[in-house]
Amino acid sequence: MTPDEIKNKLTEIIRDVLDDENLILDRETSANDVEDWDSLAHISIIVAIEKEFKVKFDLYELKPLKNLGEMIDLIQAKRTN
Amino acid sequence: MVFNSFSYFIFLPLVFVIFLAVTDRYRWLVLLLSSYVYYGFILKPILLIALTAVILVTFLIGRLIDRSEDRSKRRMFLWVGVFINLTLLIYFKYLPFLVHNINQLCVSLGIDIAFDKPLLLASIGLSFFIFQAISYLADIYYRMAKPEPHLGYFALYISFFPKLLQGPIERAGDLIPQLKVKYELNYNNIRFGILLFTWGLLKKIVIADRIGLYVDVVYNDVHSFTGLPLLLATYAYAFQIYMDFSGYTDMALGSARLFNIELTQNFNSPYLATSVADYWRRWHISLSSWIRDYIFEPLQMNFRNWKHWGTALALVLAFIISGIWHGASWGFAIWGGLHGLYMACSVFYKPYQKKLHRALRLEKTFLLKVWQIFITFNLVSFALVFFRSNNLKDAVYLISNILYGKNGLNAGFLLSQGRLELAITMGSIMMFAYLAVNIFSSNRINDFNRKTSFNRYLIYNILILMVFFLANYSTKKTFIYFQF
Numbered sequence A: 001m002t003p004d005e006i007k008n009k010l011t012e013i014i015r016d017v018l019d020d021e022n023l024i025l026d027r028e029t030s031a032n033d034v035e036d037w038d039s040l041a042h043i044s045i046i047v048a049i050e051k052e053f054k055v056k057f058d059l060y061e062l063k064p065l066k067n068l069g070e071m072i073d074l075i076q077a078k079r080t081n
Numbered sequence B: 001m002v003f004n005s006f007s008y009f010i011f012l013p014l015v016f017v018i019f020l021a022v023t024d025r026y027r028w029l030v031l032l033l034s035s036y037v038y039y040g041f042i043l044k045p046i047l048l049i050a051l052t053a054v055i056l057v058t059f060l061i062g063r064l065i066d067r068s069e070d071r072s073k074r075r076m077f078l079w080v081g082v083f084i085n086l087t088l089l090i091y092f093k094y095l096p097f098l099v100h101n102i103n104q105l106c107v108s109l110g111i112d113i114a115f116d117k118p119l120l121l122a123s124i125g126l127s128f129f130i131f132q133a134i135s136y137l138a139d140i141y142y143r144m145a146k147p148e149p150h151l152g153y154f155a156l157y158i159s160f161f162p163k164l165l166q167g168p169i170e171r172a173g174d175l176i177p178q179l180k181v182k183y184e185l186n187y188n189n190i191r192f193g194i195l196l197f198t199w200g201l202l203k204k205i206v207i208a209d210r211i212g213l214y215v216d217v218v219y220n221d222v223h224s225f226t227g228l229p230l231l232l233a234t235y236a237y238a239f240q241i242y243m244d245f246s247g248y249t250d251m252a253l254g255s256a257r258l259f260n261i262e263l264t265q266n267f268n269s270p271y272l273a274t275s276v277a278d279y280w281r282r283w284h285i286s287l288s289s290w291i292r293d294y295i296f297e298p299l300q301m302n303f304r305n306w307k308h309w310g311t312a313l314a315l316v317l318a319f320i321i322s323g324i325w326h327g328a329s330w331g332f333a334i335w336g337g338l339h340g341l342y343m344a345c346s347v348f349y350k351p352y353q354k355k356l357h358r359a360l361r362l363e364k365t366f367l368l369k370v371w372q373i374f375i376t377f378n379l380v381s382f383a384l385v386f387f388r389s390n391n392l393k394d395a396v397y398l399i400s401n402i403l404y405g406k407n408g409l410n411a412g413f414l415l416s417q418g419r420l421e422l423a424i425t426m427g428s429i430m431m432f433a434y435l436a437v438n439i440f441s442s443n444r445i446n447d448f449n450r451k452t453s454f455n456r457y458l459i460y461n462i463l464i465l466m467v468f469f470l471a472n473y474s475t476k477k478t479f480i481y482f483q484f
Helices: A003-018 A039-053 A068-080 B006-021 B024-040 B045-067 B071-109 B126-141 B151-159 B172-180 B187-219 B228-258 B276-280 B285-302 B304-326 B330-359 B366-388 B392-401 B419-438 B445-450 B453-470
Strands: none
Touching: A003 A039, A003 A068, A039 A068, A039 B285, A039 B304, B006 B024, B006 B228, B024 B045, B024 B151, B024 B172, B045 B071, B045 B126, B045 B151, B071 B126, B126 B151, B126 B172, B126 B285, B126 B304, B151 B172, B187 B228, B187 B419, B187 B453, B228 B366, B228 B392, B276 B330, B276 B366, B285 B304, B304 B330, B330 B366, B330 B392, B366 B392, B419 B453
């Protein structure tokens, strides 16, 4: 999967969890930038990502992530393994 | 050394003068030694030993974690570091409570064993700096921070006296870099620091301590009251504890500001919160973000396959821990548990709540906001009953009698200190409210420096006069959060 495809899928997931079809997200977006992205939304997004991309995350991998771009890179790295 | 004591009024300027006098190379040392002197003033040498132990162990383990490449090795070192820190905290703060309850359990189970009750050791400050040490180790483990190579700066990071006794709990990434910046005399910071300190002092000795007199009358003798006094005393306590703790925090931030250090904000108009979740983003922010990052998030991650139930359980556990952090009593555990329950419930009804507001066309209206603030304040006050009550029996009595009783609407306890004292208290609160809204509100306080010097000096004089003449000197009251 290309990074762009991953980004599109991620946007779809986040829009679905936050119930906002108009959200625009880019590589620099972080949770703080988006209204209503609280800790409940956050874990729902993580679980949805795990299901969609068939990966399993560890808090150790997630904590240092700073924005969507780094999440995309992480997903890509996990899928190539 | 309490912030509202004459010793501190001499200590702080003295430290500042010495700090200015030495060359920049040794300023960290001045602050570190001062912090030890500050902590030593409590006259409990064992605390200085505990502080030193925490500093040395955490410093060492931080390096060990960072030096290991292997993740399971890093995790092992993290657990060792956390274990040592927690054991120290438990030993100083929770052991008598644990032993007492184990003994009670043995009695009720018919087991004929009774452990000797250990002495209750003072633990002032430990809860704060041990949590800070744990955050340091966790941040290194999670690769969010690098260990500090210089033991002196690290020791200062843990022991820095403005935040040593009651926080804020500072993250390494926020405080350590500031300690290393070359100090340049900043007249604005000095002025602002002194102003903030005085404002905090006012909150504490004029407002909090005065309100406390009335709260104590009721809470120290609940069975003599029913109805309105119980309600009023509880609401009053909500304000007392806010003035007390935010007053302390202002004094801490003001002290640090003299040295060009900006400690983290601990409060953000908590009683304007529109939900309990919002309240925790506004009250004791440094603790709740610590609980969120190091207890809640790992738990929530672990429980993530249980959907909303997983998050709900993580919240309840995290808040019970937060309650127990405050002290070794069932009252604190229940207080925490109640907040956990509030938050857990919101996990389930939040999606429906939004739909309901939309359907009733109340979304984003002023009326809804007022309602939400009112409800949240009452939920918080209800939980505070368990926080403040001297024991569980009192708390249960209070809740059961808050609406009933033959002297239901009698607020006679307000005259317990006499009419004059009541008038002075009311007057002080009104003056304070005026100053708070018009001059010291968070969006106005930065404009303070732009006021004309006449206005500024007028305000300084008002503050100083208020502090001297309106302070409650009748009882020597320590800060509420001192005991945590």
